[in-house]
Amino acid sequence: MITTDIGIIGAGPTGMFAVFEAGLLKMHCHLIDSLPQAGGQLSEIYPQKPIYDIPGYPAINAQQLVDNLSEQIAPFHPGFTLGERVETLEKQQDGTWTIGTNEGTLINCKVVVIAGGLGCFEPRKPEVDRLAEFEGKGVLYAVRNPEAFRDRNIVIAGGGDSALDWTIFLANVAKKVTLVHRGDTFRGAPDAAEKVAELARTGIIDLVLKSRVVALDGAGHLEQVTITGQNGQDQHIQADNFIPLFGLSPKLGPIENWGLKIDKSAIEVNTFDYSTNVEGIYAIGDINTYPGKLKLILCGFHEAALMAQSAFKHVYPDQRLTFKYTTVYGITELA
Numbered sequence: 513m514i515t516t517d518i519g520i521i522g523a524g525p526t527g528m529f530a531v532f533e534a535g536l537l538k539m540h541c542h543l544i545d546s547l548p549q550a551g552g553q554l555s556e557i558y559p560q561k562p563i564y565d566i567p568g569y570p571a572i573n574a575q576q577l578v579d580n581l582s583e584q585i586a587p588f589h590p591g592f593t594l595g596e597r598v599e600t601l602e603k604q605q606d607g608t609w610t611i612g613t614n615e616g617t618l619i620n621c622k623v624v625v626i627a628g629g630l631g632c633f634e635p636r637k638p639e640v641d642r643l644a645e646f647e648g649k650g651v652l653y654a655v656r657n658p659e660a661f662r663d664r665n666i667v668i669a670g671g672g673d674s675a676l677d678w679t680i681f682l683a684n685v686a687k688k689v690t691l692v693h694r695g696d697t698f699r700g701a702p703d704a705a706e707k708v709a710e711l712a713r714t715g716i717i718d719l720v721l722k723s724r725v726v727a728l729d730g731a732g733h734l735e736q737v738t739i740t741g742q743n744g745q746d747q748h749i750q751a752d753n754f755i756p757l758f759g760l761s762p763k764l765g766p767i768e769n770w771g772l773k774i775d776k777s778a779i780e781v782n783t784f785d786y787s788t789n790v791e792g793i794y795a796i797g798d799i800n801t802y803p804g805k806l807k808l809i810l811c812g813f814h815e816a817a818l819m820a821q822s823a824f825k826h827v828y829p830d831q832r833l834t835f836k837y838t839t840v841y842g843i844t845e846l847a
């Protein structure tokens with residue numbers, strides 16, 4: 513069992529900055545995220561995009577902001593449980609909380625901060641016969657380790673940036689990449705679409721347009737993919753892997769069942785301290801709602817600061833909180 517002062521569900525920018533604000537008040541945090549890396553939407557959806565509305569940065573690349581946050585919170589030594597989805601939250605008799613993940617990790621804490629953004633990101637799954645049966649046996653919804661595809665026959669489906677980018681990247685790694693797309697034009701970046709067309713012209717990849725993957729086949733592991741074109745004709749392609757890349761859809765998931773007041777998939781909070789209707793549970797960042805709420809990174813940062821001031825009374829019920837400027841005390845003394 514991991515023990516900490518504050519268990520933070522969600523390691524997006526809001527959860528990360530909450531570690532800093534809590535750390536200034538000598539509260540230790542443990543972050544849990546279903547994604548394999550910290551950074552939330554910034555790292556997962558738009559790592560290379562510049563952000564223009566972070567105070568003090570005329571422009572900053574999203575991944576750079578996440579890297580800076582990691583550096584900023586490092587002195588407070590947060591714990592991380594990544595790649596695990598929080599499933600359960602139970603109040604203990606001594607008033608503490610136990611957070612449980614799908615992998616069985618348990619985190620005991622005095623305060624729970626839900627910084628779950630839009631919820632867990634789950635891949636959008638296409639309707640393909642026997643898809644679920646081959647999940648983990650050839651079917652993947654993300655490319656984590658490109659080397660795993662070396663010398664393999666791969667079918668990628670999709671028409672957005674991910675499908676185009678991975679087709680280009682894996683063209684040099686895999687034995688053969690086949691990209692299947694429902695339309696004949698791509699939603700992804702034009703230069704990536706041109707590169708894919710060029711790879712197809714030169715025979716390095718196979719491009720199958722106006723078509724859909726409809727069925728999978730194999731004995732134990734994926735061996736064959738069936739593709740149907742607009743003319744209704746089927747073609748069968750040998751495949752070791754099928755990678756449907758149709759984007760991620762966020763799901764509030766288990767958070768909905770914890771007795772919290774929810775309005776349109778967001779948790780209602782008191783703007784005094786971003787506490788929820790359940791004592792000891794706070795909700796900050798994109799996951800909360802209140803009159804005038806803006807889903808912006810800087811709003812999440814502000815909410816984290818006020819939450820920490822309030823959480824202090826749960827962690828140190830016998831102590832008086834003294835507000836301190838970092839310019840006066842620095843980080844090392846506070847950490």
Ligand SMILES: Cc1cc2nc3c(=O)[nH]c(=O)nc-3n(C[C@H](O)[C@H](O)[C@H](O)COP(=O)(O)OP(=O)(O)OC[C@H]3O[C@@H](n4cnc5c(N)ncnc54)[C@H](O)[C@@H]3O)c2cc1C
Nearest residue numbers: 522524525526545546552553598628629631632797798809
């Ligand atoms: C394309 C795009 C561009 C944007 N541009 C800007 C911009 O220019 N400026 C700006 O201010 N904002 C921008 N935003 C919005 C900004 O990204 C969000 O406001 C910000 O990410 C919210 O941070 P967060 O930490 O609250 O949530 P998120 O970044 O969504 O992080 C929440 C994390 O919680 C995790 N999680 C949720 N539920 C669970 C669970 N049950 N178990 C484990 N983990 C869980 C998720 O996996 C996720 O990693 C943009 C958003 C998008 C999509």
